[in-house]
Amino acid sequence: MENREVAKNLYEIADFLEIKGVPFKPRAYRRAAKTIETLLEDIGTIYRRGELKKIPSVGASIASKIEELLETGSLGYLEELREELPEGLRDLMEIEGIGPKTALKLYEKLKISSIDELESAARQGKISRLEGFGAKTEENILRGIELYRSAQERVLLGYILPVAQGIEDRLKSFEGAARISLAGSIRRRRETIGDIDIVAVSEEPLKVMDFFTEMPEVKKVLMKGATRSSVLLSSNLQVDIRVVEKESFGAALQYLTGSKEHNIRLRDLAVDKHWKLSEYGLFDRETDERIAGETEEDIYQALGLSYIEPELRENRGEIDAALEQRLPDLVKYTDMKGDLHVHSNWSEGAHSIGEMAEAAKSLRYEYIAVCDHTKTLQIAHGMNENNIRERNKEIERLNREKEGITMLSGVEVNIDSNGKLDISNEVLKDLDVVVASVHSGFKQPKEKMTKRILTAMHNDYVDIIGHPTGRIINKRAEYQIDLPKIFEAATELGVILEINAFPDRLDLSDTNLFESRSYGVRFSINSDAHNKDHMRYVELGVATARRGWLEKKDIINTLTLEELKKQLS
């Protein structure tokens, strides 16, 4: 049984206990589930070592339940809960505004135990007639159901970031607001985003709220107060804003940036010092004296931590690292000197090599590698050996003509189902950059897929493995692949792994990268651009690398052209 499945069972217990009104236990189960879900090691392996109780948040009781799950595949305690309460009650809590208390009441009074039943009861006006409920609640439930059904998937960071930055810029230009910042998961640059959070400082909060709720793209105002407001955009995206006083800005920004787990640990640290941390500041518990709050830096410093970049705030060890002053020196967004995987109109790209080069210049790059698709990828007009030779002549000509940018000749060659490449070594050996990727046979078993990629890595001319896991966020799972083996081989053979920065790929992912750190792998952050506008996606790749704790030295395309050429030869 996989870690994720064990965690799922524990989450289910937490939900049931919460509905039953049991105090504290739900949080204990949830904490354990969260830890197990994000564990790098297989829980079965830990169990066989007899070290379940060494997992943080797992004690004797949860350990024995995990044991039962691993040994028998099911869990008596959970079965009992399932008999006591219908499973659908958990679905009800997915609806905005419905928590454990409401879910239980709906079940007890109206026998509602699924979202469909909830919808029909609301439509018949049965809910507004219940004590403690009213017409507004019923309306909200119906809207919540609609939202639940339309917004099942979180939105890709790459699509939402420009929208959020647009709103941020407009608020900044509004004179009533003194300071504005994005917060929440978008500031942490998570790969998918649920909603947009904004923090503002203003002397006149109500004016900011008016401006905010009257933006043209607002479809519905969900709530509006002097300190908080929420709106729904016509795109069904929710945007929340908090307005605070100047001396609380850092505290509010810190609090709203999260993550929740990170914040809980911070508050624990504050409690240890007899302080309390809220979105208004860090205060002495007894005297209420303000210790910090105007900037995030002050708060982290007061708690004895070095400043933690938002991308790291996931409670993956960053707090302990900050306590011991051993946080990584993260790669910066401005460190990138080139892009080693872009397409041109020689395959499925929309723009010519010259146009791509101009776009690269405007990003202040020193170089780009034109890595068009190769012949077996018919759908993308893949090049054969002759096309490649011809195209290389064009690259040579452009390099003589253009100043300030160097175009490297490359391909994105296909790795066939046995690990062979679809372009001969004769041609590969004359190219500057060879990216090798899997574009077919995604469903191969783990061993075969791993061997297939290892075989490609052993080809002397392969420089980079493209989008190593093949996942498409929200659409296609990663292929079955033994990443530790790939990491080992990459270090040993000097093959670079790609951090593909396309918004729906981000492959390798932040957690993959985090896991790779002990292997000493080097990476290339590539846009995989299919037109010149896509080249800015490298920013998303840098965000992913930062979330994976990577430093400049880990990323090969932070090197100057001269340094890079030495590495590739």
Next chain:
DNA sequence: GCCGTTTTCGGCCCGACTGTTTTCAGTCG
């Protein structure tokens, strides 16, 4: 149910908004 350099028992993050109530419970972030 977990946890502990103050603890093996007694705590467990904190505050705003809504809706339904006349003072607050529930939910959310």
